[in-house]
Amino acid sequence: MEALAAVLGDPALAxxxxxSLRIAVATLCLHATLGVALGWALSKRRWPGRSLLDIAVTLxxxxxxxxxxxxxxMLLGRHxxxxxxxxxxGAGLIFSEAGVLLASVLVGLPLVVKPVEAAIAALPANLAEAARTLGHGxxxxxxxxxLPNVAGALGAGLLMATARSLGEVGVTLMLGGNILGRTNTISLEIYNAVTVGEFRRALVLSAALGLFSTLVLIVLRRRAPAP
Structure with missing residues (x-):
């Protein structure tokens, strides 16, 4: 307990x-909007460029x-x-908070788009047709x-994407640069702790993120319909 209190009470974690909180909130908002828009677009079949968009989202x-x-x-750097x-x-994306946000959005976006796409594609076509016959735009x-009929898929996707984005290291390390006091997230703090041999610190932070991911899994299981 003393080790736990010492790590979590470290001012360097502030x-x-x-x-991480700012990035998580911004990512959640972007996932909610982009996830619905892209999921709707990909649920429509046979339009030019759909396959390329699907590959880009799923990659x-x-x-x-x-x-x-x-x-x-390489793509977004100065060259x-x-x-x-x-x-x-007047500012670039690389080695900045914007780069960290971009990494967070990209790695979690497929986990929102694909469930929403599947949910929209599974909706009966007569739902929209009936609304059109009543004069709705x-x-x-x-x-x-x-949207109300895919809210469950959207909510589950947002939970999974948030958990995935918080634990992201690889893309964040490249785009954010892991600059102390500027782009070092909690997941990168675990990486930093391991590289300098502070395994107790890495263990505590890993347990915290692991607990969050476990809570997400529990919520998803409770939301899932009974077989």
Whole structure:
């Protein structure tokens, strides 16, 4: 207990905790909006570019995180698109909080998009058709008919994506740079602790993230319908 209190009471953890919380909240908002929009788009079959979008969304699920992170580092660095971004906006994505946010969004996005896509595709077509015959437009139909029917899939996806994003290291390390006091998240603090031999610190932080992931699993199991 003393070791636990010593680690959790360390002032050096204040910044990673605040950063991780900010990133988690921002990621949740982006996942909720992008997840629904992309899930809806991918649920529609046979439109130009759908396969490419599906690959781009799904890739973070199967691609090694460190390889994906390195590819994005090359693409978004100063010698790639990052140079244009920095010129246009006065700041780049790499080695910044924006890079950490981008990594968090990318690794968790498939866990939101794919369940929403499947849920929308499984909806009976006559639900929307009936609403159209009553004179409702596409936006009201989406908000009042489709969205409530996929809320369960969206909620489960958001829970899984949040747990996945909080534990992300590979892509975050490449895009954020693990700069102390600037881009070091809680998951990177575990990495830092291991590299300097502070295994007790790494154990406590790992247990905290592991407990959060376990709670997510328990919530998902309780939400799942009985067989």
């Amino acid at each position: 910044f990673p905790l605040r950063l 973070p699920m199967v691609f090694p995180p460190i390889v994906l992170g390195f590819g994005l580092l 790639g698109l990052g140079g244009w971004i920095e010129t246009g906006f 596409e936006i009201p139909i989406f908000a009042r008919v489709i």
